[in-house]
Amino acid sequence: MTLPTKSAMNPEEFRLIQEFVNERFGLVLDENKAGSLAIKLAPRLDDLHLGTIADYYYHLKFSPDNRTEHLNFISLLTNNETYFFREDAQLKVFSDSILSFLKENRMRQKDRRIRIVSAGCSSGEEAYTLAMLLLESGQFVWEWDVQIVGIDIDPAVIAKAEAGLYGGRALSVTPPQLLERYFRKEGDCYRVKEVLQRITSFRQGNLLEFGDHFAEDSLDIIFCRNVIIYFNDSTVQKTVEGFARALRPDGYLFLGHSESLARITKIYEPLRFPGAVIYKMRDR
DSSP states (O other), X not given: OOOOOTTOOOHXXXXXXXXXXXXXXXXXXXGGGHXXXXXXXXXXXXXXXXXXXXXXXXXXXXXXXXXXXXXXXXXXXXXXXXXXTOXXXXXXXXXXXXXXXXXXXXXXXXXXXXXXXXXXXXXXXXHHHHXXXXXXXXXXXXXXXXXXXXXXXXXXXXXXXXXXXXXXXXXXTSOHHHHHHHEEEETTEEEEOHHHHTTEEEEEOOGGGGGGTSOTTOEXXXXXXXSGGGBOHHHHHHHHHHHHHHEEEEEEEEEOTTOOOTTTOSSEEEEEETTEEEEEEOOO
16 A cells, blocks of 8 residues: 655645635646646645645645745746747837837927836846847937836746846847847856846736836836736736736737737737737727
8 A cells, every 4th residue: 555645735735726826826727737746845845844735735825924935835836937039029029119109109208217017027038138129229328217127926036137147048049249248258157237237127026916016107018928828817807907007008018929818808909010919008
């Protein structure tokens, strides 16, 4: 007879974890992840001196000091694989079209502020990519106030983004001239230069609480790519409606190429470009 191990997860325990993950983080946890998640949780059970995953669930849900464990837990759940200059068709729209539109609007309004957010920024590659493209455009020099903010629920990846040290696959499609201009070599890796860090910052936060981090009508562009595919429809709706409150009336939302708002909400108008669809706020 084989005894169950501490890392095993029965269907009821998985259901409890599923419900917690959806309620707290807005994520949909597929049943085929039960085995791998149980293995990942085993060290946490040991560290917390807990006997079963059910005990771990009750710790997450009811322990008075559970916030720290929430952060440990989310690090086990999230897929943080990313790289610089990902999905270049959208980035071309951003640099060749949207930045020009925004500059024209801001000049008419005599407002020299640009605010861009990378939502679900992971380890920072997207935010720094946007910073490079904005600087390369040459459109926002001389007294422009530019800020690019990355936000992610996982504090571990935020720490990596703030450190700005990258290597391997993260830089695999970075143009050589931009690698030379915006990074300095450190051993086998590259660190972003101060010119990028000066206009880029990062913060830990839950996208379901987006309004706690960004004021209404304060943002020009939000990138949230390859994030909402992990959400159910109600969570997607709540998230993008939170984005809409934070965006200026002429603001833009970039989603991943496989993500769509067609079934979710009417508050955005899709704009079609070669190889890319982005979203603009409809008239309020």
